[in-house]
Amino acid sequence: MRAKIVIGENEETIQNALKVLQAIFSMIDKVVRIKLSDSARAKCDKNRKKMPNTKAKEDNDQIEQEKEEKLRKEMAEEKERVRKMTPE
Numbered sequence: 001m002r003a004k005i006v007i008g009e010n011e012e013t014i015q016n017a018l019k020v021l022q023a024i025f026s027m028i029d030k031v032v033r034i035k036l037s038d039s040a041r042a043k044c045d046k047n048r049k050k051m052p053n054t055k056a057k058e059d060n061d062q063i064e065q066e067k068e069e070k071l072r073k074e075m076a077e078e079k080e081r082v083r084k085m086t087p088e
Helices: 011-033 038-084
Strands: none
Touching: none
């Protein structure tokens, strides 16, 4: 990972940037040391596996809704066309 940080030339901005960078580096060090327990890891893996299924289900639901809306529109058009027909 790369980052380019523009700090500035003012002494105050340099000091503020130094504090922020020290906080960022300390957080990165803490995150690296964190390890998940076996139960937490299993739960995370289970949730990750659910995500594609959930997304696929949402996509299928949306497609179904679009199909139903199209069918309703076609039926309304057909009904309107029949209503406008003159009796022979």
